[in-house]
Amino acid sequence: MHVFLIVAVITAVVAFASDDPPARMVRIPMEQALSVPERYDVHNVGDDRTVSVWTWAAPAAAQHTDGSSEAASRSAQEAAGSRHLASLAPAPPEPGNRRPAFQTLDGEPLRWIFDTSAASSSTGPPETRQIIPEFIQVESGRAWGPLPIGDEKFSMKSYPVNIPLFEHLYGDTHAVPDNFENFVTDRPIQSYYQDADTFPNEPPAPAEKRIDARGMSYRPEPVVLQAVHDTIWQHLRQGGMQPKKLYQSDVFQGEYLWPPVEADRDSEHLILMSKLLRHYRNAISLKFRNALSGGPSMFHLEVNVNGQIRHILMFPTTRSSRVKQMYALSRSKLWLLYEGMIIPPGRQQFALLGATYLPNEAHGYLHDHGVLRVAFAEHMNVLH
Structure with missing residues (x-):
């Protein structure tokens, strides 16, 4: 009896498998x-x-529909596309589900x-x-x-932010998120310290505002990137803005661009090129100096990540020097996103989160509705 049941089960499985298209x-x-x-x-x-x-499903048989059915289908799709963004919090894995x-x-x-x-x-x-x-x-x-x-610029390609090849970049528990506006100091840069007896005619070290943050990391943490996107686009959709497809690409506004990474020979991991880390760190200092002496160009976004407020520094930048893009985009601006971190035993550092295109009118709308505020506003009256 048992043998008969086993044979019957095997036969059924084989028959089922053979019918799969x-x-x-x-x-x-x-x-x-x-x-x-x-x-x-x-x-x-x-x-x-x-x-x-x-x-793996078999092709559906052709069906004839009238114009009213097609119109109803289009209306349903348009309604679905206009809904506000759903929660991106990942569901817990099913027990025993080990599929990649x-x-x-x-x-x-x-x-x-x-x-x-x-x-x-x-x-x-x-x-x-x-x-x-x-x-x-x-x-x-x-x-x-x-x-x-191996490219040295962001690519005009989007990617899933939970891609496992980046997990090593944010999986540590040592770096602690912090408010980057606390990084401003007027202490002289270390190289300015001099011995007055040895250099009697040298002027004293200048007391100027600067950002005291050493080093740079690339930390594309999925939950943070998702929270940033949710916060921005929830408000933009309320203002009637929808993500538009960028010219001559498959990328939409709001998607994160594939970063300029290389394969590290020692760790066999993907990492952001070290010279590019310095480049993107210098971009912060340059923007900060320009903001002190000119109009506000750096912005502060607060997002809620698992009950914790995370402080995001973001600003628009020149696309030609950051993105491998052949065509000018007149209706979108490229934004860089950063977060402040405290690295034990207390070193302040910036982490690059990523880059995304936003509509030209997004900045004004988000600022007017209190989503973005001017970063380092209390220091804007200090000139270099």
Whole structure:
């Protein structure tokens, strides 16, 4: 009897498996691709936007519909696209569910490879070009990539912020978020300290306002990036603004751009290039000096992350020097996002969070509605 049952079960499984159609790529509305556990994709929703997904379902039989049914379908999609953003808090994993969140199209774990294709967008000779090949988000079937490795600018490509290749950049518990406006000091820079007996004719060290934060890190923490996006776009949508697709790209306003990372030979991790870390740290000092002597150009955004207020420094920047972009974008501005950190035993440091395009009118609207405020406002009367 037991043998009969076992044979029957095996036969049923084989029969079921044999009926499965082959995998195929289809285009579906973005709303249908969103599942509860998703942590980021929901902010990519735009009117009439579709995404590529893999499916094993058999093609549906053709059905004839009248114009009223099609109009009702379009109305439903438009209503879905105009809803406010849903919560991006990740759902707890199901017990025993060990499926990877992402995998390549051939079912392999997420990785980067050498890119020898003639149409590659990566820089360098073929034997050194590296990319993350096209991959899918398992829960939704959404396709991402390919993403370049080794470029020195942000790419006009978006990425899922919970990509596991960045977990080592924010997984530590040593760095403590802090309000970056507390980093301002008027203490002289260390190199100014001099011995008056040795240099009797040298002027005293200048007492000028500056940001006392040493070093720089790249910390694309998903929950922070999600909270920033939610806060900004919830208010922009209330003002009638929807994410627009950027010219000659697949990126929408509000999506985070793929960063300029390289493969670290020692740790076999992806890291932001060290020279670029200095570059993005210097951008803060330059903006700060300009803000003290000119109009306000740096802004403070507060977001709630798991009950904790996180302080985000953000400012618009010149796109040509930061992004690998061939076309001028007249209706969008590129914004850089930072957060202040305290590194044990007490060193102040900035962390680059990422870069995103926002509508030109976003800054004025967010400032007028109290979402953004001028950063370092109490120091604006101090001139260099």
